Amino acid sequence: MTTPSAKPGVMLIKPYVAGGSNLEDRDDIIKLSSNEGAFGPSPKAQAAYTKGAAELHRYPDGGSTELRETIAKVHGLNADQIVCGAGSDELIALLCSSYASEGDEVLYSQYGFLMYPISAMAAGATPVTAPETDLTANVDALLAAVTDRTRILFLANPNNPTGTSLPASEVKRLHDNLRGDVLLVIDAAYAEYIAHEDYTAGIELVDAGDNVIMTRTFSKIHGLGGARLGWAYGPTNVIDVLNRARGPFNVNSAALDAGVAAIQDKEFTKKCVAHNLKWLAWTRDELRELGLTVTDSAGNFLLVEFDGTSQRNASAADKYLQGKGIIVRSVASYGLPNHLRITIGLEEEMRRVIDALCHFLGKNCD
Ligand SMILES: Cc1ncc(COP(=O)(O)O)c(C=O)c1O
Known part of the structure; x- marks a missing residue:
């Protein structure tokens, strides 16, 4: 039986996997996996x-x-x-x-x-x-x-x-x-x-x-x-x-x-920009305080590097965060298995991320 075949190259594509949006048995999710604006639409x-x-x-x-x-x-x-x-x-x-x-x-x-x-x-x-x-x-x-x-x-x-x-x-x-x-x-x-x-x-x-x-x-x-x-x-x-x-x-x-x-709606846009500037810097500094390596991001997200040789690696961090209802983005498909990408969300969401990572890394979090 012959079947239709796609153009060369198409079947070599690894389909794009979007940032996760669900966790089983949880309805209190913090979704920081797709760089969506923290305040949603105007x-x-x-x-x-x-x-x-x-x-x-x-x-x-x-x-x-x-x-x-x-x-x-x-x-x-x-x-x-x-x-x-x-x-x-x-x-x-x-x-x-x-x-x-x-x-x-x-x-x-x-x-x-x-x-x-x-x-x-x-x-x-x-x-x-x-x-x-x-x-x-x-x-x-x-x-x-x-x-x-x-x-x-x-x-x-x-x-x-x-x-x-x-x-x-x-x-x-x-x-x-x-x-x-x-x-x-x-x-x-x-x-x-x-x-x-x-x-x-x-x-x-x-x-x-x-x-x-x-x-x-x-x-x-x-x-x-x-x-x-x-x-x-x-x-x-x-x-x-x-x-x-x-x-x-x-x-x-x-x-x-x-x-x-x-x-x-320029006022709304201004509010979103100001919020991002503040919480991007805050989250970046907090992550660095925790000993993690973070790029100087100019967007509404941060790329965070974990120690790939330790048990507290990116994949373990991803799972730990999911256990706390927090969805961030694995970037292994980009060739960055030791990193996670975290979108800047609301203040409360960023505080919860930092708190969760602090506990994950076994630091003193009081
Ligand atoms: C750099 C970059 N370009 C383009 C896009 C695509 O955006 P959209 O198709 O939603 O306009 C994205 C989305 O994540 C992006 O990060």
């Missing part, structure tokens, strides 16, 4: 999301016009250079399927976001990694890994799961030294959280050339992961390609409405 976005229920028989605006115009206004961009997607995951996949195919290479850094290799392989292309230094993307290593076959270079800034980021000067150096026919995708999913000045989400690099596109998401700071909403800002040539390749109604109407309300 109440205004929630109201907008439900308002259109009576109109669900209508197709959404396939051009996401109002949302693109709102994003353009808030960020000072040209709405014609924006495309919206069902999460930035969709945009990442569309970029791969539009720009890379069999024989082509898609480059990203060693611990880069896993949707890059998954989307590259789904497109039939070959994912290629460049080594990192101290869990941080290395521009020289990325440039050295570019070959004649490279079509796309993905840089998450800051990166998930490491949380580390490159200064604006390094991102510019990467672009300056990249061939013009390689598409540089700057994935700025966590851009809103960044406090330091020497940071670029990539907007000026998009404006400076034809081979840079920036992707953004509503899943993190705006707490709309369940709505699936992302956007990209790029040169007209790349935006034109995405508009041809995407589904005609790729973003649903409730997500569009919620997105408009979320991005306009």
Whole structure:
């Protein structure tokens, strides 16, 4: 019997495993496994999301016009250079399927976001990694890994799961030294959280050339992961390609409405940023006090290293936390078996995490 077979590469994909959300027999769970905003969505976005229920028989605006115009206004961009997607995951996949195919290479850094290799392989292309230094993307290593076959270079800034980021000067150096026919995708999913000045989400690099596109998401700071909403800002040539390749109604109407309300609710966004800054620093310092190694994360999560040679290793910590109703993220699938990624949640949640880890590590926790 013959059966349909998928394109080469697809069956080599290790399916993405999302952060856990359930623990048997518990309803008091603290979910810190998916970098979802600590406060959830803005109440205004929630109201907008439900308002259109009576109109669900209508197709959404396939051009996401109002949302693109709102994003353009808030960020000072040209709405014609924006495309919206069902999460930035969709945009990442569309970029791969539009720009890379069999024989082509898609480059990203060693611990880069896993949707890059998954989307590259789904497109039939070959994912290629460049080594990192101290869990941080290395521009020289990325440039050295570019070959004649490279079509796309993905840089998450800051990166998930490491949380580390490159200064604006390094991102510019990467672009300056990249061939013009390689598409540089700057994935700025966590851009809103960044406090330091020497940071670029990539907007000026998009404006400076034809081979840079920036992707953004509503899943993190705006707490709309369940709505699936992302956007990209790029040169007209790349935006034109995405508009041809995407589904005609790729973003649903409730997500569009919620997105408009979320991005306009600047007070709520400000509150989320301030909360994250405070509790990211607090949690990082507390973890270091406990003797754990923690990267200098710029996002809404921390990457924590445990002693892989001890019984108090990452996997034991993960299980211990689960026993306390706390779900964090194993990052073994990223090649980081000795680390766990912990999302910044509410104050009470972070205090419980630190208390649990203190007991797990056998420290004096009074
Ligand atoms: C770096 C990075 N890029 C993109 C995404 C995808 O976000 P979404 O598809 O929810 O917009 C994530 C989600 O975790 C991420 O961490």
